[in-house]
Amino acid sequence: MSKSAKTNAVATHVMGAEELKALRGSRIRAFIFAIFALAAFAAATANSATIANLSLWVDTIGGTDALISFPVAIVWIGSGLVLGAVAAAQYRLGGKYRWRVGIAIASPLIVTALFTTLLAGTPANLTVLFTGTFNYAGPVAIGALAGIISERSGVLNIAIEGKFLLGALSGAVASSIFGIAIAGPIAGAVIGALVGLLLAILGLRYKVDQIVAGTVINLGAAGITTFIYLRVLQIHSEFNSPVSILPVKIPVLGDLPIVGNLLFTLSPYSYLALILVAFFTYMLFRTRWGLRLRASGEMPAAAGTVGVDVMKLRYRAMILAGALAGLAGSYLALSGTGGFGMGISAGRGFIALAALIFGAWKPWNALGAALIFGFAEAASTLLSILGVGLPPQVLLAVPYVMTIIVVAGLIGRVRGPASAGRPYEQG
Amino acid sequence: MSLRLELREITKQFPGVLANDRVSIQVERGKVLGLLGENGAGKSTLMNILSGIYKPDSGTIIVDGEQRVFRDPAEAIEAGIGMVHQHFMLVPVFDVVESVALGAETATGPLGTFDRAAARAKIVELSKRYGLSVDPDAKIESLPVGVRQRVEILKALYRKSDVLVLDEPSAVLTPQETEELFGIIRGLASAGTSVIFITHKLHEVLEVADTITVLRRGKVVGSVKPKEADPEQLAEMMVGREVQLTVDRGQAKVGSVTLSLKGVTVLNQAGEVAVANVDLQIRAGEIVAIAGVQGNGQTELVEAVTGLRPVDSGEMTLNGESLVGASPRKISDAGVAHIPEDRSRDGMVKGMTVAENLMLNSYHRKPFSSGVTLNRSAIEAAAEKIVKDFDVRTPSIHTDIASLSGGNQQKVIVGREFSRTVSLVVAAQPTRGLDVGSIEYIHKRLVEQRDAGAAVLIVSTELDEVLALGDRIAVMFEGQIVGVLDAKDATRERVGLLMGGAAV
Secondary structure (H helix, E strand, O other): OHHHHHHHHHHHHHOOHHHHHHHHHHHHHHHHHHHHHHHHHHHHHHOOOOEEEEEEEOOOOOOOEEEEEEEHHHHHHHHHHHHHHHHHHHHHHHHHOOHHHHHHHHHHHHHHHHHHHHHOOOOEEHHHHHHHHHHHHHHHHHHHHHHHHHHHOOOOOOOHHHHHHHHHHHHHHHHHHHOOOOHHHHHHHHHHHHHHHHHHHHHHHOOOOHHHHHHHHHHHHHHHHHHHHHHHHOOOHHHHOOOOOOOEEOOOHHHOOOHHHHHOEEOHHHHHHHHHHHHHHHHHHHEHHHHHHHHHHHOHHHHHOOOOOHHHHHHHHHHHHHHHHHHHHHHHHHOOOOOOOOOOOOOHHHHHHHHHHHOOOOHHHHHHHHHHHHHHHHHHHHHHHHOOOOOHHHHHOHHHHHHHHHHOOOOOOOOOOOOOOOOOOOO | OOEEEEEEEEEEEEOOEEEEEEEEEEEEOOOEEEEEEOOOOOHHHHHHHHOOOOOOOEEEEEEOOEEEOOOOHHHHHHOOEEEEOOOOOOOOOOEHHHHHHOOOOOEEOOOOEEOHHHHHHHHHHHHHHOOOOOOOOOEHHHOOHHHHHHHHHHHHHHOOOOEEEEEOOOOOOOHHHHHHHHHHHHHHHHOOOEEEEEEOOHHHHHHHOOEEEEEEOOEEEEEEOHHHOOHHHHHHHHHOOOOOOOOOOOOOOOOOEEEEEEEEEEEOOOOOEEEEEEEEEEEOOOEEEEEOOOOOOHHHHHHHHOOOOOOOEEEEEEOOEEOOOOOHHHHHHOOEEEEOOOHHHHHOOOOOEHHHHHOOOOOOOOOOEOOOOEOHHHHHHHHHHHHHHOOOOOOOOOOEHHHOOHHHHHHHHHHHHHOOOOOEEEEEOOOOOOOHHHHHHHHHHHHHHHHOOOEEEEEOOOHHHHHHHOOEEEEEEOOEEEEEEEHHHOOHHHHHHHHOOOOO
């Protein structure tokens, strides 16, 4: 509101409490960063003898490895130096310092240091770690995109988990019946769209609280898929023998050393995620459709009074979002893990929701969040396979902890669409 | 003299209310029609019908001699009708270009890419032609309300509207901004645009309208030319009986200082300074009225005085005792009556009965409570008495307060707050949205409190109210009190200039 602009003006001519507060805040931040820097140096001392033994596949799967060995302490010292510099700059420059940039530089170093320390010298393969990250992030990002589209139109969407499950089941069955790979994702999208329509009818026509409607769909999807799995798929396994959609090597680029394995031999879902995120970023922020969609989510009355049919727009957005979520869900059953299994989504729909909030309802940011969450998942898997370090569940909690931090406003404020979740009365 | 638009015998029934009863109005090309009526007279319903938001039960809309039916807002827009709503229909996080173009975008390419450059150029051209200066790339939420209104008008012009409907457009403006708006309206009219100007303020229609049509309880009472009309006559048409336009009150008999604020600073919800270093003293037996455009810290100041919002720094005393950090109940028990700005949010509990609402500030005390249980008979007896004393029109004290009219709801609140001896009255927007009868009644009660020796603090964005009631008038701008005038020195112009931040 214009209020903030006004009160800022007040603050400048009376030297208000705001500036003092900002100064105090930056001092506290500087202190915290300094502590972390010291902790990093301490970790360097404690792990002075540890050598990291990482490797990357050079060419085709199973080929020769590129070995990287370095003392873990060096990475800790690097982290400590960057953190120390951030702390000093924060102290000197006060509120003006853009500490997020510093933290963005420090984070990869800290993560590497932590990871290699946990490995404690055990040889580990990074190619698996990274492809695992990308393959995990693909469907999650598409799920988050589905959430972004429906919430930007003004309808809360917590039913991504349920759509993942139904998408996985229908994908597995359709793929098994038709025997062609493409049938899986298509069936997932169709079923997802129908569920999206159901959610829209509940929330928009009958004005059921959208959180309740989403919860009902999540619970219902878990029940239905479990029932069908136990009563049909387990007995008639021919309905649960889908054609897997395995990672694809992109011609030429996939043959490059190291990066060919790392970036260009991924699940088609990951490439699709990239394309969809780029496409819908354009659609949301550069087109007439996007302008109207965002207006409906922020202030439906503003759109309605200029002749936009808010209801129709929201219905369509919900169907589109459902199709995307169902499509993403089909990945779970088709990625070569033996078809559909009970509870196969394992909370990934909620991770997608977390990615959408973490990414502040922006597609690229949500994709970034999905990658971070994917890394936590892949690292946890790798560590548990190697049998070292933390209990893997600790890493699996990362997405939720990070989302809570963001929602609580500890890292800047994120603001969702103002009218998401509120039914709109037209005329 | 060609009729641009005509509404004939429009009738619209809502559950329990006949909002429009065979209403007919006519608008000529290039003329300004002032539509005058009290809150609840059916003006907004009529305009919502005209803009395609509501469908009339019967009656016809005739545009350029041709009968039309508007099934949705798009059809009304297409017929050239542009609506500037009282509550602006602008998306706060959009910029001006996006807000204006929304719904009428030019799109190119297979994906329907929004042609921002074209829209921007058209907006710049329109704002030059009609003198509506606005930065096309500014975010709506960063614009002051006066500018937002210009954006709304641009929105209508962008759609080539030549019938512009302005619903209570001056409600959020300073008198000077209102003058500017009148200038814009005259400019538009001379360029051939017809304007329907909806208001309940008499002097505004007298100043800007070519014809005045008065609505009362859903019916057209009559149409007059401003030259042949005077305020008393219009007020009588509007209310249906003779109305006193001024508040009867004698000289204030001022006592000692009751409420004293020294260097009070209050933060708003976002943690920003909303009230900055305010000094103000109110003495027993006087009314201090705070004028100002909404959103200049009045809300936060009232919340601080009544204990609903913490005081960040400064001193605040009531009869010499500090109120800083005191709970709302403690402040209420110390003799402070509070008529809150947002009646339905802070003044009452909808879903509870009139009697229960009357007890909200005393239910915990004897004889209404005996420690654990409520004493029904004492509560009912007290409620019956207040309802009678304060002329609350309710079927019974057991009626849900939500079903009463705004005026009667406000009487319940006033009755609750004034049915005991108080030393300070804090009344924020005490007559917002009320009919003239209720306004007169509330004003009389406020003056009564003053004469009984209470200090009275009134906050109002209605300049007429401030001028009618205040023994002293303080003006708030950007969180500060920028001037305090005695009633005799307070002219509309001086107060208006202070409201806009000008030093006097």
